[in-house]
Amino acid sequence: MAMLSTLWKNVWLQHGQLVFDQDFFQSIQNYVAENSTSAQSDVERWCSFLSRNGIEELTLHLFVLRSMFKLPICIFSCHTIKRLKLDSLIVDFPANAPCIFPGVTSLVFDSVELNGVASTIPNLEKLAFLGDCEGMDKFQIIAPKLESLCHISGYSGFEPTWFAVQLNRIKTLCLSGGSFLWRRDIVTAVLNSSTTAINLQVMELHDLSFSCELQISTAMTLLQKSPNLCELGIGAAMARAQYEEDTLNHLEDPDHYFINQDMKMLKTVKIDGFNGSRLEVLFIKSVFSKCPALERVVIHPAWSIIDALMGMNILRELACFPRASPNAQLVFLEHESTYNLVGYNVIDEY
Structure with missing residues (x-):
């Protein structure tokens, strides 16, 4: 917490919700500009602390000075997070991980960059893509409990075969006609699917x-x-x-x-x-x-x-x-x- 005054040392412990978002980082732009190499490590320290102390809901919006932070690796393995929203981040999925976000039931990607193919998210029930999400066409998670799928994104959408499989289990579907519904390959995959x-x-x-x-x-x-x-x-x-x-x-x-x-x-x-x-x-x-x-x-x-x-x-x-x-x-x-x-x-x- 080096960026905060020592007066905040014990005050923040009294609050059930903490928000470290774009507004927070804009207020300390000078610090980030002068210490750009340490900014990512600061985020990782904060997230590491939160992941060890029972956090259940987490929203990360970390777009600062036209640069994007990477999602700290500790978040992928945190068992206590149930609701997770990632906004303006680079998400590098860990290679060969049998399971990620083990406790997450609700997951929102908003204007993120997705790299790599995710593995199993065992308890995920709600999944949403908002804004401009790069790499979502390669996003092929296994989510056996998925019930709700949302795509309100500027990018064209899911991999067709993966989407056709999800139709067999979800209860709620939200799509954007301005991008997703332009896909001929989606129509073909859905029609050819036996599900x-x-x-x-x-x-x-x-x-x-x-x-x-x-x-x-x-x-x-x-x-x-x-x-x-x-x-x-x-x-x-x-x-x-x-x-x-x-x-x-x-x-x-x-x-x-x-x-x-x-x-x-x-x-x-x-x-x-x-x-x-x-x-x-x-x-x-x-x-x-x-x-x-x-x-x-x-x-x-x-x-x-x-x-x-x-x-x-x-x-x-x-x-x-x-x-x-x-x-x-x-x-x-x-x-x-x-x-x-x-x-x-x-x-x-x-």
Whole structure:
């Protein structure tokens, strides 16, 4: 604790939570600049102390002066950490380690650099990739207890075969349409896989473009592989009329562009940022006709269609459309921009 005043020597022991993040390091930039060779060793000393003294939740955000620190090796073997978030770090997985992060149940990577292939994380239940995570396409951990997988990252995503395997066990899936859903190899791997997302109950698709055939193809493939899905949340990307017309002109069968089989367990569908495009309306009609257990379709419109007349025209068209479920309700709400797509915030759950 050489960077801190001696007045802090005993004060910090009285607190249950300690935060050594970007703000902390910015306040001591001059020290780090003058002692750059010792900064990494200081981080390692702090982490070593914490790992020996029963720490259960740890967030490391250590991006300082355009340089990235390496995750100290002691964290990989710490048995007490249960919730771990690594932000702006270099993570060099230890070679030939049979087990890493042995006690971790929730793991978040945010804008990290991943090097090497991880081994088994025995108790991991929730895994998330946020920001720009380099090397995640080579990330092939074994996590027998994994239940929740999240990818809201600028990078293109997981290794396809590994992802297809995870679909067999997870209950919650959160993906970004702006990067992950562009992957044709993901569609191929999922379709060729003999496994089904039999346990998947909640799916969130952020920044999904209804006019992009590749994104929709990937998304609908995932839906078809999820027979027990109960809740679907979609954050719609801004509609582009030209792209929508091109897509509609290429459709051989508009009625089967989206869901082409019954989703027997789907009860709730929520669309945030609804633009009122023809493809979005077509999707909702597909949900109405293919979901016999449907209870609610919730629409949060984008600012661009607050116009009351347009909203009423859409409501009138959808209200008259036949529904497979006699209990299905259409809920049209005022604009609300949120990551909380399906009843709770998946990202905050990590």
